[in-house]
Amino acid sequence: MFITALNCIDGRLQRVVLDFIKDIYNIEFVDMITAPGIDGFFLKDKVLRDYIKESIFISLEKHNSKNILVFGHEDCAGNPVKNQEHIENIKRVVDYIKENWLKDEEEIEVKGFFLRKENDYKWIVEEVI
Numbered sequence: 001m002f003i004t005a006l007n008c009i010d011g012r013l014q015r016v017v018l019d020f021i022k023d024i025y026n027i028e029f030v031d032m033i034t035a036p037g038i039d040g041f042f043l044k045d046k047v048l049r050d051y052i053k054e055s056i057f058i059s060l061e062k063h064n065s066k067n068i069l070v071f072g073h074e075d076c077a078g079n080p081v082k083n084q085e086h087i088e089n090i091k092r093v094v095d096y097i098k099e100n101w102l103k104d105e106e107e108i109e110v111k112g113f114f115l116r117k118e119n120d121y122k123w124i125v126e127e128v129i
Contacts, residue, residue, distance in 0.1 A: 002063035003027040007071045009034045016123045031059035037079025039072035039089040070094050073115035087114050091129045
């Protein structure tokens with residue numbers, strides 16, 4: 001079974017996000033869609049948004065994913081804003097996906113998560129929407 005994740009390219013987070021998904025959702029395969037500072041650029045860049053939409057629908061239609069998870073994180077080089085702005089961006093991305101791409105797709109769950117840095121090797125995953 002597959003799950004769809006939108007995540008930053010930051011290498012510090014890849015294993016954290018994969019482990020979180022596997023532990024919480026008990027899912028073996030993750031279709032990871034990445035871009036630098038994805039929670040910020042999604043809202044600003046139509047070309048990126050179109051690419052993400054196409055990628056999401058491949059995951060939903062070809063891999064039968066039923067969940068889309070949006071991740072943003074503290075200390076992001078691609079979207080260097082305060083934590084609260086990341087959280088607001090994540091909420092806006094989730095709302096955008098639900099309202100514009102999945103209006104008639106009630107069985108698809110879309111959630112947002114923020115990763116707080118405890119230290120260089122430990123991140124705390126918080127659900128924000």
